[in-house]
Amino acid sequence: MSVDPAILAEVMEATWPPAARQACGPFMLRDGRGGGKRVSAATVEGPWTAGDLVRAEAAMDAPLFLIRAGDEVLDAALAERGYRSIDPVTAYAAPVDALAGDGPARMTTFPHWPPMQIARALWADAGIGPARLAVMERAEGAKAVILGRANDRASGVAFVACHGRHAMLHALEVIPALRRQGSAQNILRAAAIWAKGEGADTLSVVVTVANAPARALYAAMGMVEVGAYHYRQR
Structure with a gap:
């Protein structure tokens, strides 16, 4: 696409x-x-x-x-x-239907808004503090936090928001000790299902080139590269 x-x-x-x-x-x-x-x-x-x-x-x-x-x-x-x-x-993107697949495993994801305290704590542990939470608050369209669970505990979190027929996922974080257990995949699938429910047909995400594990995850889930950018700083 x-x-x-x-x-x-x-x-x-x-x-x-x-x-x-x-x-x-x-x-x-x-x-x-x-x-x-x-x-x-x-x-x-x-x-x-x-x-x-x-x-x-x-x-x-x-x-x-x-x-x-x-x-x-x-x-x-x-x-x-x-x-x-x-x-x-x-930047990666995929149709929400393709990304959702059969959906996340039961009881592994919990879309909600505003962020529950456990979601805020997971983000804080990953260095995503009040200033970035304020960015989420400023988003004016439909939005949600996707809380992930694995091994009977909170395992990860992400923010997703819609603009027209497009949704974008931000701030995806999974606890290091609970990685490689499907939590990120479940969060992405849940985000796609949520986005479809809000009228979106495409879900995108941006990730640094240096983040090889995340890029591999998005590619494995059928997301394709649709853009790129970089910064110039003095």
């Missing part, structure tokens, strides 16, 4: 939104309030000049740019200005 890059960017922004956005000429600046690079990076939205870039840099306390397909000239210009390329990311 394929997903239009513009649609993918729109879905990511809607389901994992910054606290504020501000145009600076052709650049869109974001205030993530500690919610991570995705909600804090600037993007270019149209033709730009060297002066536009200088003004965008000056408007940010810690200049950070998200580079997508088609941004090759900006990528090269930032490299020349001393920015390093960090955290290359791959």
Whole structure:
């Protein structure tokens, strides 16, 4: 399958939104309030000049740019200005029907909203604290936490939200001691079923290229690469 890059960017922004956005000429600046690079990076939205870039840099306390397909000239210009390329990311997607399969095993997943305390604790143990939970709170469309269980205990957690007919999964975490027991697969299947119930026909996820186990999981579940981006940081 394929997903239009513009649609993918729109879905990511809607389901994992910054606290504020501000145009600076052709650049869109974001205030993530500690919610991570995705909600804090600037993007270019149209033709730009060297002066536009200088003004965008000056408007940010810690200049950070998200580079997508088609941004090759900006990528090269930032490299020349001393920015390093960090955290290359791959986007995966699959139809919800294919991803759901026969559904998760019984009593292994619990969709809910707002996040239960156990879900918050699992995220906190993985380094996902209040600032990222605030990102989830800001998402305006249908959304849910998927809590996973394995061996009679909470095993993992993820956040999923919808934008139109597309859903995106974020912040998937599984307790290290309970990995390789099917919890992540069950969470993904439950997320697909939930998304279908909200009218979505596609589920996507973004993951760093360095996260080989997650990429292998998504590929094994039939998700295909539909996009990529990276950051430039001074």
